[in-house]
Amino acid sequence: MAAEGRAVAVTAANATRYPVAPGYRLNVRSGPGTQYPLVRSLPLNATVAISCQKYGETVTGPYGTTNIWDSIAPGEYVSDSYVHTGSDGLVAPRCA
Template identity: 65%
Template structure:
């Protein structure tokens, strides 16, 4: 008869939640710093290939890495920043809102 339930499979709400997780370069350990620049203290080091959640992004020190040269820094936690040049976001620009 009719196929009323066919339209219920169109939405994938889980995909939205995963959109903010990105992989760190698989070839490089990544310094996590206390601010958006190389002059800030190193808090910890992420293993190569780790996944991070980007909460917001902000400009800082320009860094060249495996994903190009960027002055964008990703906030991955309270007081924790990594250079976007080492995170595979698929973009040379901002992928989330600015910190502030």
């Protein structure tokens, strides 16, 4: 069992992280839209690991207009328009 725990930790540590747009304290929502409750705000210069992505409310941010929302933890979503993924499409699997 200990080996399994280490493997998960290594996988999580090596997850690709994407930078949030400079100068923004990005709001994290409980679902893919601004109508969902605010969970927390990310600090300036944050990076996020995207576990999956989901379509939701269309938002315009520094990286364009999109309806893609990034899941950064269970029940935590940020608009992809504030995350520099280098793509206008999905960069992670679709959320269930």
